[in-house]
Amino acid sequence: MELTFYIAAAVATIATILTITRYNIIHALLYLVVSFLAVAVVFFTLGAPFMAALEIIIYAGAIVVLIIFVIMMLNLTHEDVDKEKAWLTPRVWVGPAILSLVLLAELAYIILAPDTQPTEALVAVDARVVGMSLYGPYMLGVQLCGILLMAGIVGAYHLGRQKKKVVHRFLQPKEGRSAAI
Amino acid sequence: MENLLWLIPALPFLGALLLILFGTRLSRSLVAILGVGSVAVSAIITILLGIEFLQNRPEFYHQEVWQWFNVAGFTPSIAFHIDALSIVFVFVITFVGALIHFYATAYMADDQDYSRFFACMNLFVGSMLMLVMADNLLLLYLGWEGVGLCSYLLIGFWYKEPENGYAARKAFLITRVGDTAMAIGLFMLFQAFGTLHIQTILTEAPQAWSVGSQMAIIVALLLLGGAVGKSGQLPLQTWLPDAMAGPTPVSALIHAATMVTAGVYLIARMYVIFELAPLAQTIVAIVGAVTLLLAGFSALTQYDLKRVLAYSTISQIGYMFLALGVGAWSAGIFHFMIHGFFKALLFLCAGAIIMALHHEQDMRKMGGLRHKMPIVYWTFLIGAASLAALPLITAGFYSKDQILWYALAGENGSIWFYLAGLFGAFITSIYTFRMVFITFFGESKTHLEHPPGKVITIPLIILAILSLVGGFIELPHNFAHIILFSNLMAPVLPGIVANEVLAANEWMFQLIAAIVSLGGVFVAYLFYIKSPALLASIERSDFAMTLHRFWHSGWGFDALYDALIVRPYVFISRLNKRDFIDSFYTGLARMAEGFHVMFSETQNGVLRNYVAGIVVGAIMILTISLFL
Amino acid sequence: MTPAHMEAALLLAGVLFMLGLISVLIRRNIIFMLISVEIMLNAAGLAFIVAGSKWVQPDGQVMFIFILTMAAAEVSVGLALILQIYHQLKTLDSDAANLMKG
Numbered sequence: 009m010e011l012t013f014y015i016a017a018a019v020a021t022i023a024t025i026l027t028i029t030r031y032n033i034i035h036a037l038l039y040l041v042v043s044f045l046a047v048a049v050v051f052f053t054l055g056a057p058f059m060a061a062l063e064i065i066i067y068a069g070a071i072v073v074l075i076i077f078v079i080m081m082l083n084l085t086h087e088d089v090d091k092e093k094a095w096l097t098p099r100v101w102v103g104p105a106i107l108s109l110v111l112l113a114e115l116a117y118i119i120l121a122p123d124t125q126p127t128e129a130l131v132a133v134d135a136r137v138v139g140m141s142l143y144g145p146y147m148l149g150v151q152l153c154g155i156l157l158m159a160g161i162v163g164a165y166h167l168g169r170q171k172k173k174v175v176h177r178f179l180q181p182k183e184g185r186s187a188a189i
Numbered sequence: 190m191e192n193l194l195w196l197i198p199a200l201p202f203l204g205a206l207l208l209i210l211f212g213t214r215l216s217r218s219l220v221a222i223l224g225v226g227s228v229a230v231s232a233i234i235t236i237l238l239g240i241e242f243l244q245n246r247p248e249f250y251h252q253e254v255w256q257w258f259n260v261a262g263f264t265p266s267i268a269f270h271i272d273a274l275s276i277v278f279v280f281v282i283t284f285v286g287a288l289i290h291f292y293a294t295a296y297m298a299d300d301q302d303y304s305r306f307f308a309c310m311n312l313f314v315g316s317m318l319m320l321v322m323a324d325n326l327l328l329l330y331l332g333w334e335g336v337g338l339c340s341y342l343l344i345g346f347w348y349k350e351p352e353n354g355y356a357a358r359k360a361f362l363i364t365r366v367g368d369t370a371m372a373i374g375l376f377m378l379f380q381a382f383g384t385l386h387i388q389t390i391l392t393e394a395p396q397a398w399s400v401g402s403q404m405a406i407i408v409a410l411l412l413l414g415g416a417v418g419k420s421g422q423l424p425l426q427t428w429l430p431d432a433m434a435g436p437t438p439v440s441a442l443i444h445a446a447t448m449v450t451a452g453v454y455l456i457a458r459m460y461v462i463f464e465l466a467p468l469a470q471t472i473v474a475i476v477g478a479v480t481l482l483l484a485g486f487s488a489l490t491q492y493d494l495k496r497v498l499a500y501s502t503i504s505q506i507g508y509m510f511l512a513l514g515v516g517a518w519s520a521g522i523f524h525f526m527i528h529g530f531f532k533a534l535l536f537l538c539a540g541a542i543i544m545a546l547h548h549e550q551d552m553r554k555m556g557g558l559r560h561k562m563p564i565v566y567w568t569f570l571i572g573a574a575s576l577a578a579l580p581l582i583t584a585g586f587y588s589k590d591q592i593l594w595y596a597l598a599g600e601n602g603s604i605w606f607y608l609a610g611l612f613g614a615f616i617t618s619i620y621t622f623r624m625v626f627i628t629f630f631g632e633s634k635t636h637l638e639h640p641p642g643k644v645i646t647i648p649l650i651i652l653a654i655l656s657l658v659g660g661f662i663e664l665p666h667n668f669a670h671i672i673l674f675s676n677l678m679a680p681v682l683p684g685i686v687a688n689e690v691l692a693a694n695e696w697m698f699q700l701i702a703a704i705v706s707l708g709g710v711f712v713a714y715l716f717y718i719k720s721p722a723l724l725a726s727i728e729r730s731d732f733a734m735t736l737h738r739f740w741h742s743g744w745g746f747d748a749l750y751d752a753l754i755v756r757p758y759v760f761i762s763r764l765n766k767r768d769f770i771d772s773f774y775t776g777l778a779r780m781a782e783g784f785h786v787m788f789s790e791t792q793n794g795v796l797r798n799y800v801a802g803i804v805v806g807a808i809m810i811l812t813i814s815l816f817l
Numbered sequence: 818m819t820p821a822h823m824e825a826a827l828l829l830a831g832v833l834f835m836l837g838l839i840s841v842l843i844r845r846n847i848i849f850m851l852i853s854v855e856i857m858l859n860a861a862g863l864a865f866i867v868a869g870s871k872w873v874q875p876d877g878q879v880m881f882i883f884i885l886t887m888a889a890a891e892v893s894v895g896l897a898l899i900l901q902i903y904h905q906l907k908t909l910d911s912d913a914a915n916l917m918k919g
Contacts, residue, residue, distance in 0.1 A: 021836075075848065078899060081900065163894040
């Protein structure tokens, strides 16, 4: 079990590193799927099998597929890959990497600090208990999630609709500048 | 009846409110009904109240409407207190006010801002009533400032002429000087007594302060400052002649009959304070005596009909101050009432003349109006006779004679006050009849356009009758000894005892006063009817011309203040054009602007930078929480 | 499950979060930014699961479900926005959408 966890963690980390270094979006997405699958395994080792299934179905399945659909709608070409290459110079990495490492160091410091709470043996929290909890004390949260999804649907429909380009008249670019924007 | 007290000021306020809110949408006749009606109903209530008051002779009527506010134990009320002193003022304000409103419906008939005029007038009457009916000094001060505001609004009524706006501002600012002094006086009173309730102060003051104590003198002088500003007395008198820029009914109501006498009311109301400060009271008398002479001389030289009347108002209020100063409280108030009648009458007559002659105010262009406007002529003559205090028949004689008598024979009287008053009476009668002779006699110079209608003449006749018979309620001791007015005042204001040695010869002094006033008429007759050449020859001399110019400009007070106050002030403000204190605040603004430029750089529209900002913030918060 | 294992799982969540964060900070392509945000959300969900399993409580998993729901809604709206941006600006460069700059 422990070995499984460490292998899955290594896979997840490597796959994520590969995801964020790709120039081609489709490649990046494929590595992302691998990363999600690895995280699903981690969930499994942590005793949350139902969550592992959800991770695969929704993250690796629905969300990635959705992004791929959109990418297909955008007609991306080699030019975009080249552009991505041009944008991702090593210099760009320095600042964000330092910031993130500092943050990571602080998190690690907090996580690795001596823990007074004794850890109990691994007991799987099965989906039944989760369901009872969801429809018990978290009823309000579930309803709010419903509203959020509703808003997501309406928002996506409204924003995604192809309509005449409406820019406020004051913001309308002048003829000469339109190329720049 | 006591429960209806609040209606007296409330009705004019209601009229003003309605006219302000709906005035432009109402028809002219409705505006007139509202404007005149509100004041007229107030007058009727006042008369009914007065009759009841005279029958029952209570010490006072009191009505508390509501508590105004309550701050740290200071609880002034909206409460009305009517005693003999205030009822006289309320009567003059509402009754004369109603007549003037009625007159104004004709006078202002062609004006575009008909409703604005009546709104301001009603507001004025309401404020003035609040001033005289207030039971505490704070409410009095509210009314005091209210009438100042209305005075400003009405002097500048025809605001399209820049001079009118200038006159309005001048009146407002100069009276503000006095008001500030008065406000400080009120603060000191509050500090000393912990209340501004008038009756409480009046009863507690003699216990708290001994006669001649420094505190009493300072407070009395500060109150005098307020009174002097409002009443156009030396040294704050310069605004009143310029205030004639307003419509004539305004001059009649505000700048002759009511508002300018608010100072008289204030001093009489707070008489205890002044009795505790004999020095201040003497100063009141001196101010009155000097003012009545200076204003009298200035009135001699004016050509503008209304300015003559304005200076004569200053002069007559000077008499009232003189009376208050020598302790003849009742005489001062009596003269106020009579003056309210005849000066309103004179102003309204002047208004009728001015209207008939197409807004011509220069007396030199008038003349021979005696036959063209007989009613105006006769009423004006009665008013003038009352002003000049022609003996026996006019009310002015009785009121002024009383002041002159007490100026000499009263406890605080002196021969100098008497001589000043007497000489003032002589000048008064000269300039009054100079005005009559120039305006109504001689050959006609202008064409008469609008003969005055009934609306104009009815108030004139009523006021003329009052100017004649008003005096008979208070006759000298050696005539008929009718002292209705003094009796009325007795519970409120202390009486005055005349010097017994002089009292035996009172008739002699009355004779002197009569001769002086008739002498003045004769001098005017001599110069303006009999032999104008004599006057012309005098006027040609250099000295006379210089003097004339000097008097004409009101003793050069305007120029003096200009040189002493206005110019240095303008000079300093010019020096400090780039306000150095302001530069500190400009610096603050600059700094804010700099930060704005700096921070707007961060709003560069690059999403990654925003995210980086969030991350840096998260790191900082985390770091702080780790190390604390 | 040992404590070390638990801490390792939390560290994994931290590392994944950092990687997503670096990606958000370096990328200009707006789709990549969206993907990075997904990585970060997933890492946060992982942290919840770890916490839930440490205390043997269902709440961690409940929170993960909520995060999942939010991620789904966010992706749908985000993608719609990306489509709009692409139609308006003809590019996926997030720096081009800077009309609101100060």
